Amino acid sequence: MAAGHPVSVTPARLRTFAARLSGRSRSARPPRVGPLLTGDPLSSGPDTSHGVILYLEEITVSFDGFKALDGLTLYIETGELRCIIGPNGAGKTTMMDVITGKTRPDQGSAWFGQTIDLLAHTEPEIAQAGIGRKFQKPTVFERHSVFQNLELAMAGVRSVWRGLCARLSPAEHERIEEVLEIIGLAGRREEPAGALSHGQKQWLEIGMLLMQSPQLLLVDEPVAGMTPQETERTAELLTALAGRHSIVVVEHDMDFVRSIARRVTVLHEGRVLADGPIGQVQADPKVIEVYLGE
Amino acid sequence: MSVSETAPQAATDAQGLLSRSPHPPAPLLDRPTRLVLLLLGAVAVAVPLLNLAVPASSALHVSTYTVGLLGKYAAYALLALAVDLVWGYCGILTLGHAAFFALGGYAIGMYLMREIGARGVYGNPILPDFMVFLNWKALPWYWHGFEHFWLAAAMVMLAPAALALVFGWLAFRSRVTGVYLSIITQALTYALMLAFFRNETGFGGNNGFTDFKDILGFDLQAAATRAALFAVTVIALALGYLACRFVVTSRTGRVLQAVRDAESRARFIGYRVESYKLWVFVFSAVLAGIAGALYVPQIGIINPSEFSPINSIEIVIWVAVGGRGTLYGALAGALLVNYAKTYLTQALPEVWLYALGALFVLSTLFLPCGLAGLVPAKRAGLAPRRWLRGTR
Numbered sequence: 001m002a003a004g005h006p007v008s009v010t011p012a013r014l015r016t017f018a019a020r021l022s023g024r025s026r027s028a029r030p031p032r033v034g035p036l037l038t039g040d041p042l043s044s045g046p047d048t049s050h051g052v053i054l055y056l057e058e059i060t061v062s063f064d065g066f067k068a069l070d071g072l073t074l075y076i077e078t079g080e081l082r083c084i085i086g087p088n089g090a091g092k093t094t095m096m097d098v099i100t101g102k103t104r105p106d107q108g109s110a111w112f113g114q115t116i117d118l119l120a121h122t123e124p125e126i127a128q129a130g131i132g133r134k135f136q137k138p139t140v141f142e143r144h145s146v147f148q149n150l151e152l153a154m155a156g157v158r159s160v161w162r163g164l165c166a167r168l169s170p171a172e173h174e175r176i177e178e179v180l181e182i183i184g185l186a187g188r189r190e191e192p193a194g195a196l197s198h199g200q201k202q203w204l205e206i207g208m209l210l211m212q213s214p215q216l217l218l219v220d221e222p223v224a225g226m227t228p229q230e231t232e233r234t235a236e237l238l239t240a241l242a243g244r245h246s247i248v249v250v251e252h253d254m255d256f257v258r259s260i261a262r263r264v265t266v267l268h269e270g271r272v273l274a275d276g277p278i279g280q281v282q283a284d285p286k287v288i289e290v291y292l293g294e
Numbered sequence: 295m296s297v298s299e300t301a302p303q304a305a306t307d308a309q310g311l312l313s314r315s316p317h318p319p320a321p322l323l324d325r326p327t328r329l330v331l332l333l334l335g336a337v338a339v340a341v342p343l344l345n346l347a348v349p350a351s352s353a354l355h356v357s358t359y360t361v362g363l364l365g366k367y368a369a370y371a372l373l374a375l376a377v378d379l380v381w382g383y384c385g386i387l388t389l390g391h392a393a394f395f396a397l398g399g400y401a402i403g404m405y406l407m408r409e410i411g412a413r414g415v416y417g418n419p420i421l422p423d424f425m426v427f428l429n430w431k432a433l434p435w436y437w438h439g440f441e442h443f444w445l446a447a448a449m450v451m452l453a454p455a456a457l458a459l460v461f462g463w464l465a466f467r468s469r470v471t472g473v474y475l476s477i478i479t480q481a482l483t484y485a486l487m488l489a490f491f492r493n494e495t496g497f498g499g500n501n502g503f504t505d506f507k508d509i510l511g512f513d514l515q516a517a518a519t520r521a522a523l524f525a526v527t528v529i530a531l532a533l534g535y536l537a538c539r540f541v542v543t544s545r546t547g548r549v550l551q552a553v554r555d556a557e558s559r560a561r562f563i564g565y566r567v568e569s570y571k572l573w574v575f576v577f578s579a580v581l582a583g584i585a586g587a588l589y590v591p592q593i594g595i596i597n598p599s600e601f602s603p604i605n606s607i608e609i610v611i612w613v614a615v616g617g618r619g620t621l622y623g624a625l626a627g628a629l630l631v632n633y634a635k636t637y638l639t640q641a642l643p644e645v646w647l648y649a650l651g652a653l654f655v656l657s658t659l660f661l662p663c664g665l666a667g668l669v670p671a672k673r674a675g676l677a678p679r680r681w682l683r684g685t686r
Contacts (some may be wrong), residue, residue, distance in 0.1 A: 100562065127564035139559045141552045151545070151553055153563045160573040163546030212563060 014157045019071035045130050046215055048078045053216055053246045054099070061094050061270075068094040070270035076216070081242035083257045083278075084250045086267035089292060092250045092283025093136070096218050097268070100133050101126045112216070128158065135240065136221045138201035142194030146185050146204060147191050148178045154210035154274035176211070182239070183207040199230035206237060223256050235259045266290075303541060320538075322543050326622045326669075331532055338366075338528040342521035360518045362592050364525040365524040368630050369589035372531045374612045374628035375621060376581035379538050381610065382618030384546065384574050385554030387472075389606045390479030391582050393486050394454035396600035398583030399590040400490075401453050403447030403484055404590065406514075407668045410507050423505070424498045434496045443510055450587040451580045458579030459572070466575075467567040471557070487601035502597025509591050519591065527588040531625075536582050538621055541577070551619075612649060615657045617664025624667055 046053060047252050054076040061069040069091045069271045076082055084092055097103035098110055101123040110118040116129055117288075127133075152178070180186040183203040188196065193204055202222055209217050222238070223231040231253070238247060240258050251257050256266065257278065264281045266274040274284045281287055325329075341364060344356040373395050380386045412419040416426040420433060437444045461482060465475055493499035512519040541547050552560045553567050561567050590596045599605075608631075616627020631653065638646045662668055 024590055085353055098667060107336065123561050124564045124566050127562055133562050135559075135562075139556050140557050141559070143555055144548060144552065152548060152560075158566065159546065160546050160570055162547075163543065164544045166545040205313075 002067065008263050012084070047115045047186060048113045048215070050114060051078050052076065052088055053078045053108070053113055054248075056099070057109045059095070059105045059110060061091075061098060061105045066271040068269050071100070071108070072267070072271055074265065074272060076246055076248060078215075078246055079243045081238065081247045081249070081260060081262060082266060083261040083264045085252070085254075085257060085264060086246060086273070089269075091270040092267055094219065094270075096220060096250065097234070099126075099218060100131060118200060124158070126214065127214075128155075130215040131214075131218065132209035133208055133218045134202075134211045136224065138198065138205050140193040140196075140201050140204050142207070143147060143192055145181070145190050146193055146196070147176060149204055150179055150207055150211050153211040155211065155213050178292065179207045179210050181211065182240075184233070189235040194267075199226045199234075202230075202234065203237070206234075212240070215238040215246060217241070217245050219247060219249045221251055222249065223251065223253050231256055232259075299404065322539055326538050326620075326685055327405070330622050334528050334532040334535070338525045338532070340529070341528075342525050342594040345521050346518060361517075361520055361524050363636065365520070365527050365592040366589060368531050369592070369608075370632050371613070371625045371628040372527075372534045372585035372588070373582050374616070374624040375531075375534055375538050376578040376585065377609045378613050378618055378621055378624035379581070380574055380578045381613060382414040382620070382624070383542055383554065384550040384571060385557075386571060386575065387476045387610070388479045388575075389476045389580075389603070389610060390481075391484040391578070391609055392603055392605035393483040394458060394579040394582035395586035395589070395605075396490075396596065396598075397453045398399055398450045398485070398586030399596040399600060400497060400503070400586075401446055401449040402587040402590050404440040404449075404497075404595040405443055406506040406509060407498075407503050409509065410436075412503065413507055414505070418459045422498070422503075424493075424501065425496075428493055437496070445672070447587070450583050454579040454583035454586075455576050457575045457617075462572040462575040463585065469568075471520065478645065482605065483601050483606055484603050487598050487603075488639030490598035491602060500598065502595060503590075504595040504597075506594055507590065510534045514591060523588070523592050527592070530588055532582060534584070535621060535625070537573050538581075541574070542621070546570070546573075571640055608650070611654045612659070613664075615653060615661075615664055617661075617666025620664075620666040623664050630665070 011182050014119050026217070046079065057071055059072045060067065068089075072091065072095065074095075075239050084095070086092055089187040094100075094103060098105050099118060101118065101121055104119065112118050112126070112129060112131060118126060118131075121129065141152065144152065154172060156162050156172070177186070180189055184205060185196075185204060188200075193201065196204060206219070206222070209219075218237070225235065225291060229259050235256060238249065241247060248255075249260070261278050263276065264278050265272055266281060266284075268290050273290065274281050274287045309440070339412060341361060342357055344354055345358060345361050348355045350357075373391065376394075377388060377391050380388055380391075407422040410422065414423040414426075416423055417442060418426050425433070440449075461479075465478060470478065489495050490497050490502075491500055498501070506514050508514055509519070509523075512522070514520075549560065549565055551571055553565070553570055557567055560570075586596075586600075609628075610629045612627040613624045614627070615631055616625065617623025631650075634649070634653075638649055659663060
């Protein structure tokens, strides 16, 4: 299946490749990398042999002439915990929509690892490939129990027919218990998720993300509406998860960002304005002008 | 700040209301299911016995008319289950399910027409009376094979399934949801009604099919045949109930409910929402088709009015009154509303439609979870006022 001999694919090469296709032919894929990668890239997960899990290059999205994203280029490294900040309308949510397949960009390319073209796949396919998303507003299945929420999110059975007879294996059961411990909801596993507090719902949603065992977690405003204690607990949770997963956090709460971020990217008007360690970014006069100065 | 700190009252209310949904996961044969199956089993045995074995002079005798009436209710109850499965568990408000019911009825009707043979008014051994009357010389191609019961029985399921598959594929793939979907399901059943009204369609036009003589060689007018049809219908209802229960307690059932409650969330955790909707829609159409096939031999007639949009709306009212998303609620609603209909259309014929409308408005306002909402609320020891407010 793999075309030709192994070719190293660098972002620069990818960009030339994407430019050659001028963003139109979305189904074209670059040559696969590595002799072991013979299966379907969706099921075998992303190839992160170059240390980068997400490539966004020259992404442009416009809504009725308004450019929500304007040539956005961004790379996320494997195992990184990256915070994305920016004023309202900077394009943070649109960026998430592009990555998860909800919005198709007018131009640009988006790759998950070396082999998976995000623009050629649907939302469920992208989710199955290993990108999990947590929405700004916590959306859990309110009438299902906490346990069932995690069960539904668990990677694995997705077909109707197999779901009719699916039973939890002891290993799967153990995995759910483990995640219940991580998110601190072990004592409430049988309660309907709708009865949880706001913060607990956010954690349950993070737990659901973990059940999908994604390589990349997209987390949209995780601490909005949380108490200081809950915020602190969330920061611990996310920093503990970094390394095993690559995490992109979009957040407004600067204290929270300061407490977790190693590297911060500032978006403004659909583009990257600044990028680097939090201290450096906060000292950047451009950033102060558009964002922190407000 | 957590909800329980700021608004303890609201939190308890939410818990009280949420406890009404089946929770924790109920096994296949939970208490209501066992009760329903037991009742249906008892009725399937007792009613034919009381009809056939008890002399007509006895107070315990059940008349053949009543057997037919109860058989009709049982077929309607199966239809209500089908609607509850798609609406109550997957949030697809279908206003066209009577179309699948009627297709099942027409499929068995074609067999019953061929069974008449030379006993028709015109005595033609091959052509049903209406074709002779229209001066047709040969059977249309799609009538061939319907002299075999097995083919008709297969078409009872395949015809509704095929229609549901094509319609559902188009609708769900285009992500048509909510009220738009409801409207196009109404259009679907209306279009079919117009098509079946035409003589050229080849299904007896305005008059449909009637004057059936026998089924599998048994005289349809005989009390024993009618009692057997009743028993078969009730057994089919019990099996249908069990099948629905199996679906809703499986992981697939939990996905269906997740789609109902938060569709895009289900999509983002990797479920192909469209496939799930399509699957449950087709499964439900098959159940509706079977219900129609059981209905027609007992009623003795099938005509295009079965496709009329109001019929589909009535099914939704049965389910709403009984309580959606519980299965037993749909069953109870179908029985109660249809009993009321039988009674009122005889006693006060002009009142029925108003009564139906009022029933729907009142149950929406005061019993948002239907009659089924009363049961667990009471069992959970909640204040009786609690169910008046409801979640929906």
